[in-house]
Amino acid sequence: MSMFEDIPVDVGVVYEGERIRGKEMQFEFGGPNIEQKFELVQARDMKEITDGKVIIDGPDLKDLEEGKSYPIGILVEAAGKEIEKDLEAVLERRVHEFINFVEGFMHLNQRYDLWMRLSKGSYKKGFNTLEYLGKVLIRLYKSEFPIIEKIQITFITDPKKVSGWYKKALDIYEARDARARGMKDEDVEEFYGCVLCQSFAPSHVCIITPQRISLCGAINWFDARAAARVDPKGPNFLVPKGELLDDVHGEYSGANEVAKQRSLGEVERVWLYSMFGHPHTSCGCFEAIAFYIPEVDGVGVVDRGYEGTAVNGLAFSTMANQTGGGKQVEGFNGIAIEYMRSPRFLQADRGWNRVVWLPSNVKEKVLDAIPEELKDKVATEKDVTNTAELKQFLKEKGHPVVEQWPAEVEAEAEVVAEAGYEGVPSEYSFQLPAGIPVGVPGEGFQLVFKNVKIKADKLIIRRKEETKRK
Ligand code: SF4
Numbered sequence: 001m002s003m004f005e006d007i008p009v010d011v012g013v014v015y016e017g018e019r020i021r022g023k024e025m026q027f028e029f030g031g032p033n034i035e036q037k038f039e040l041v042q043a044r045d046m047k048e049i050t051d052g053k054v055i056i057d058g059p060d061l062k063d064l065e066e067g068k069s070y071p072i073g074i075l076v077e078a079a080g081k082e083i084e085k086d087l088e089a090v091l092e093r094r095v096h097e098f099i100n101f102v103e104g105f106m107h108l109n110q111r112y113d114l115w116m117r118l119s120k121g122s123y124k125k126g127f128n129t130l131e132y133l134g135k136v137l138i139r140l141y142k143s144e145f146p147i148i149e150k151i152q153i154t155f156i157t158d159p160k161k162v163s164g165w166y167k168k169a170l171d172i173y174e175a176r177d178a179r180a181r182g183m184k185d186e187d188v189e190e191f192y193g194c195v196l197c198q199s200f201a202p203s204h205v206c207i208i209t210p211q212r213i214s215l216c217g218a219i220n221w222f223d224a225r226a227a228a229r230v231d232p233k234g235p236n237f238l239v240p241k242g243e244l245l246d247d248v249h250g251e252y253s254g255a256n257e258v259a260k261q262r263s264l265g266e267v268e269r270v271w272l273y274s275m276f277g278h279p280h281t282s283c284g285c286f287e288a289i290a291f292y293i294p295e296v297d298g299v300g301v302v303d304r305g306y307e308g309t310a311v312n313g314l315a316f317s318t319m320a321n322q323t324g325g326g327k328q329v330e331g332f333n334g335i336a337i338e339y340m341r342s343p344r345f346l347q348a349d350r351g352w353n354r355v356v357w358l359p360s361n362v363k364e365k366v367l368d369a370i371p372e373e374l375k376d377k378v379a380t381e382k383d384v385t386n387t388a389e390l391k392q393f394l395k396e397k398g399h400p401v402v403e404q405w406p407a408e409v410e411a412e413a414e415v416v417a418e419a420g421y422e423g424v425p426s427e428y429s430f431q432l433p434a435g436i437p438v439g440v441p442g443e444g445f446q447l448v449f450k451n452v453k454i455k456a457d458k459l460i461i462r463r464k465e466e467t468k469r470k
Helices: 085-100 120-124 130-144 159-180 223-232 253-262 316-321 360-365 386-399 401-413 465-470
Strands: 025-030 037-043 054-057 071-080 106-107 115-119 150-156 190-194 206-208 235-240 244-246 290-293 298-303 332-335 354-358
Touching: 025 120, 025 190, 037 085, 037 159, 054 332, 071 085, 071 130, 071 159, 071 360, 085 106, 085 130, 085 223, 115 120, 115 290, 115 386, 190 223, 190 253, 206 298, 235 360, 298 316, 298 360, 316 332, 354 386, 354 401, 386 401
Parallel strands: 037 071, 054 150, 298 354
Antiparallel strands: 025 115, 071 150, 106 115, 190 206, 190 235, 290 298, 290 332
16 A cells, blocks of 8 residues: 555656646645745754644635745654654755655745645646645655654644744754854865755765855755765765865865766766856755856856846846856856855855946845955846946946956956957857858958857858968
8 A cells, every 4th residue: 555545646756847837736835926934954852743743724715716925834844763853954955855756736946935836637637725735745855764753744834834834944944054153164074965946956065165055045064964874875976075176166086976866977077166068967946046247257146036027128037048058058056045255255256346237135134254355346137227327336346346347347257259250268169050150241240149058069260362362
């Protein structure tokens, strides 16, 4: 008899990655339309909880209106001799995986960003109470983590109660993140890795160091270490540092080897602290995207919650499509907001000295991490709406990127190709259908590429007369 015989829909790995579009959803919890939502795992004493209990605090699924969005809080309380505080974050990250095992249930993101949808099909099959979801979670947690001796799950759907818990949850996340602050990569003997997101992004490997939290922002070095200790065959594992090959870019022979092995050869080198060259892979769970802005040779960061278009004219979702999937994409890097607090934040790319644009809410969140002299030099959507205005703003404020312009903006950002020039800097490669010529009439020419990502094995630019001579 299946472990999920009494659940009205199927449960299994096969449903991971299932997407439920707006038209197919019965209703949704969290997501961009709902400000307050959270998921939280708490370690408890054995006496504090009742094993197997599911509590629904507020309206249940059958009470909700079709097509609407609702607030939610998921509280998982676990107890056992080996269940310790350090494991909370890692257990919490599995909420995402386990809910996605349910046919017709989609779970995206994590912590205060969670977004869940139930399909009309699964609702019609009888999945009309959160009791079912609680039972699935309890059984999966117990089978995956034998160290859990007791587990109790509460779904909070009453908006006032979600609101009360929400602040508490944010404080708990902050306390977890603060723990790793101040620690340095050189203080530890080894790093840790995570491949939980390979079901969505097959070549993605998170390398987690004290100074680089995972890009979902949910697992720091302590969390990954605790998980690797209790479940060494699970998605978290030890990454030997090996030889330090490049301190500025953050390249370690051990991290390279593990990335290569775990990505099945897709990723050969990882620069932990750069978004160019060999950047860290990005799955799809990143809290934010760092993106290169060629017009000003600067870096912008846009977070998942930002509505509208960023200063480069692209929405978060558009950039997420080209950043994610487990690839190494130069100029686009999935990151956690907490990583912006790291002294090694994009250090090989000049770190904060290169950051020119942030959404105002992100700027507010990380204000204490921005160097004092740059605080008023980083623009937000309240200051500028496009790159032309941004350029002006940076000039007026005397942002450090401006000093680089004569050398870099003209030579790199606008890829000015003089006649007779063959090849382009390694940061710029071109992707055009085979056999399509690129020609510009007149004497000499200029190619200007903006907001494009192009790849080609070779680019040859010749004078027309030279071509005729051949
Ligand atoms: S983003 Fe990284 S750390 Fe977070 S769950 Fe995915 S693989 Fe693990």
